[in-house]
Amino acid sequence: MSKSTTFKVQPGGVLRGEFRVPGDKSISHRSIMLGSLAEGVTHVTGFLEAEDALATLQAFRDMGVNIEGPVNGSVTIHGVGKHGLKAPKADLYLGNSGTSMRLLSGLLAGQAFDSVLTGDKSLSGRPMKRVTAPLAEMGADIKTTEQGTAPLRIFGRAGQLNGIDYIMPIASAQVKSCLLLAGMYAQGETSVTEPAPTRDHTERMLAGFAYPVKSQHSKVSITAAGQLKATEIDVPSDISSAAFFLVGASIAPGSDLLLKHVGINPTRTGIIDILRLMGANIEVLNQREVGGEPVADLHVVYSPLKGIDIPEALVPLAIDEFPVLFVAAACAEGQTRLTGAEELRVKESDRIQVMADGLLILGVDAVPTADGMVIQGGAFGGGDIVSHGDHRIAMSFSIAALRANGPISIHDCENVNTSFPGFTQLAKNAGLDIVEEIV
Ligand code: SPQ
Secondary structure, three states, rough: OOEEEEEEEEOOOOOOEEOOOOOOOHHHHHHHHHHHOOOOEEEEEEEOHHHHHHHHHEEEEEEEOOEEEEOOOEEEEEEOOOOOOOOOOOOEEEOHHHHHHHHHHHHHHHHOOOOOOOOOHHHHHOOOOHHHHHHHHHOEEEEEOOOOOOOEEOOOOOOOEEEEEEEEOOOOHHHHHHHHHHHHHEEOEEEEEOOOOOHHHHHHHHHHOOOOOOOEEEEEEEOOOOOOOOOOOOOOOOHHHHHHHHHHHOOOOEEEEEEEEEEEOOOOHHHHHHHHOOOOOEEEEEEEOOEEEEEEEEEOOOOOOOOEEEEEOOOHHHHEEEEHHHHHHHHOEEEEEOOOHHHHHOOOOOOHHHHHHHHHHHEEEEEEOOEEEEOOOOOOOOOOEOOOOOOHHHHHHHHHHHEEEOEEEOOOOHHHHHHOOOOHHHHHHOOEEEEEEEE
């Protein structure tokens, strides 16, 4: 029997102190991918030692790349060059990680060998047609299940991919990045136009590895004419992990936190903008640039929140933060309305339904809609919540306990380790009364 983790959180508490949350998950994945394809040795610091990023790391080891570490966030990658990957001896298992699967599908489509990508139950239910359809237009040969899901059987088409000019129907950094990686192996130019700005870590990191990539307004283009030169990467703290503490300190009276060295790439800062619109007190201090990514210390102090209509333009810029933003909305005065966020239904869980179900258990007036949620703020109680194996749901309901009138137990929390190892200890040190029970 596999073990199950429950978080038991007592109501109330104040968050205080200063600390660093773990490294950015999106940047950690990309550091392994591009470092492996580079000429020379790439050193990474601040790497996220969590299951998702480690799944990517293992996949590249399985394709013959010598990777040392991680030791305290330091990784050394002995790059094999753009054409140096070797056929894996077995299927590449990517656990819970959508980013690994979608980006690798593009990268592997143009290799000289075949490969199979598999994942856990959640990942095996997530839509992959969004990548396999445009890749097929480029000439890729990838088989999915009838439902368009993993396992992905990729028949390498080295030298046979062609560039396309793709207008993305959804705002997805994973689709964009997948096609850019495929474009590094395609004849002619591959361009991707996005309907709204999405995280641009792939483009920034390609530039950091001296690989030519052209960005014009909402269009990014790449060709096969380039080589990656090894570099140094300092991964900032993940703003998606900092988000739990930004909300926690905003809703718990008396709180005062300094979150250090957080990535504030403008394609990721929707959480700060939305919380500020709700009345949060967040200061962005000591702004600097580290390896092509903007970084700052975030100072957050308790402030009463009010409900808002969340501007749709901010949705892709805060896409992973809505579970915890729903908790902020439950603590705000008045009504908060989210629209234009149907993508939340196809994440690690259906984040609209699972959050609404949990909030209702606590007694919050939350009404899920096709593309968002309407939440009436007010007092709420405790209860038993199922996270459905979704790390962000588990951490969001832990934070909700700061304002609940009774204890909250959250079941099925093992996957917090996919993005935020050490969450309970860090939260406890900051002032949340949380214990982890493994049975
Ligand atoms: O990797 P995974 O499981 O897809 O991770 C999530 C998350 O909440 O951690 C999504 F569920 O983040 C995605 C994010 O939602 C990471 C990501 C990336 O690194 O490129 C992009 C976003 O996904 P998408 O589908 O909008 O491209």
